[in-house]
Amino acid sequence: MTQTTIEKVRKRAEADAKTFGYYLTPDADLLQGLLEGLKINEERYGYPSCPCRLAANVFEYDRDIICPCDYRDPDVAEFGACYCRLYVSKEVYEGKTELPTVPERRPLAKQAKAFTPAVPPREEKQLTAEKEEMVEIMPKIWYCKQCGYMVFREEPPYICPICKAKKELFAEIKTRIDIRG
Numbered sequence: 001m002t003q004t005t006i007e008k009v010r011k012r013a014e015a016d017a018k019t020f021g022y023y024l025t026p027d028a029d030l031l032q033g034l035l036e037g038l039k040i041n042e043e044r045y046g047y048p049s050c051p052c053r054l055a056a057n058v059f060e061y062d063r064d065i066i067c068p069c070d071y072r073d074p075d076v077a078e079f080g081a082c083y084c085r086l087y088v089s090k091e092v093y094e095g096k097t098e099l100p101t102v103p104e105r106r107p108l109a110k111q112a113k114a115f116t117p118a119v120p121p122r123e124e125k126q127l128t129a130e131k132e133e134m135v136e137i138m139p140k141i142w143y144c145k146q147c148g149y150m151v152f153r154e155e156p157p158y159i160c161p162i163c164k165a166k167k168e169l170f171a172e173i174k175t176r177i178d179i180r181g
């Protein structure tokens with residue numbers, strides 16, 4: 001497991017913002033939450049996947065959402081901030097423009113990979129043996145009780161990308177999907 005620190009993550013983000021002429025969000029709480037999310041994801045997956053998105057835990061699938069993601073530059077250019085609002089434009093940083101709400105630009109097909117990750121060989125064998133049996137998978141859906149934002153993830157996001165509510169304000173919606181092999 002990769003070990004990192006918030007300070008390391010912060011320095012990396014600051015250096016990257018400087019290189020590209022961006023700024024880190026002026027919202028201190030949001031910044032802290034996002035840096036913590038990046039640190040946790042880096043330790044969990046071995047790469048700092050976006051703290052506002054569900055990762056598939058397969059590098060090839062997650063490549064486009066490793067921070068800074070492929071969508072940051074067009075989002076900052078169009079909206080003044082990236083999807084998570086970690087990176088912002090000068091205008092947003094200086095308060096001339098409000099911290100915006102940024103719509104998801106990542107294609108749905110790529111998002112879907114996170115819900116159907118590669119099945120490890122051992123489990124695949126097991127699934128074949130149980131071909132006629134019902135398999136239950138239970139993706140978790142979380143919703144923000146403050147603004148209604150919904151997201152598929154193993155755990156609630158650290159910060160709501162829409163209203164900035166903390167993860168404690170997320171509640172799980174129970175789902176059940178049955179698949180017959």
Ligand code: SF4
Nearest residue numbers: 050067069082083084
């Ligand atoms: S949306 Fe922002 S925080 Fe998330 S991966 Fe992209 S650049 Fe990083």
